[in-house]
Amino acid sequence: MNNRTIALVLLAAIITLSSAFTVQQDNNPNGSSELSLLMRKMEKQLSDARPAVLNGKYKGTYPKEFDKIYTAKPTDNETKMSSYDVFANVYISAVKSFVSAKPADQVDSYNNVVNTCLACHSQHCPGPVGRIKKLLIPN
Numbered sequence: 483m484n485n486r487t488i489a490l491v492l493l494a495a496i497i498t499l500s501s502a503f504t505v506q507q508d509n510n511p512n513g514s515s516e517l518s519l520l521m522r523k524m525e526k527q528l529s530d531a532r533p534a535v536l537n538g539k540y541k542g543t544y545p546k547e548f549d550k551i552y553t554a555k556p557t558d559n560e561t562k563m564s565s566y567d568v569f570a571n572v573y574i575s576a577v578k579s580f581v582s583a584k585p586a587d588q589v590d591s592y593n594n595v596v597n598t599c600l601a602c603h604s605q606h607c608p609g610p611v612g613r614i615k616k617l618l619i620p621n
């Protein structure tokens with residue numbers, strides 16, 4: 483091999499390595515999809531809020547990162563059907579009304595968010611439905 487060939491081989495190796503690293507970052511180190519990680523944050527917002535909501539004392543703001551629901555990559559690309567964005571819109575507007583709900587409306591507004599989770603899940607990802615239902619506040 484002459485120097486030029488060696489340089490080309492090295493360059494090819496660097497490109498291969500760096501794209502391997504990029505792929506690893508996209509998949510998240512713990513192997514969960516970007517959408518799964520976001521879902522866990524969405525779930526946590528509700529489980530964290532629940533005790534305060536029960537007392538009508540919840541105070542919150544809209545987590546800007548929830549906007550990523552539209553673009554976050556799912557584990558399997560087939561998961562998102564054409565109705566996905568419609569369900570996402572309904573969910574996002576429910577979260578926005580929940581974080582600004584008056585104390586007297588907090589329980590209804592909170593349950594409304596949970597129901598929008600369930601609506602999307604009944605069509606897109608039935609697995610966690612039982613787990614999500616547990617978030618509901620019985621009235």
Ligand code: HEC
Binds near residue numbers: 562570607
């Ligand atoms: C617009 C549709 C949609 C909405 C709204 C939605 N989800 Fe999901 N959810 C999904 C999809 C699709 C997946 C599968 C993600 C994947 O496979 O990467 C998922 C995955 C999950 C998971 C499994 C995450 C994991 O650990 O793998 C949980 C738990 C979950 N959602 C809870 C919720 C909760 C709670 C809400 C409401 C706060 C909610 N979801 C709202 C579509 C939705």
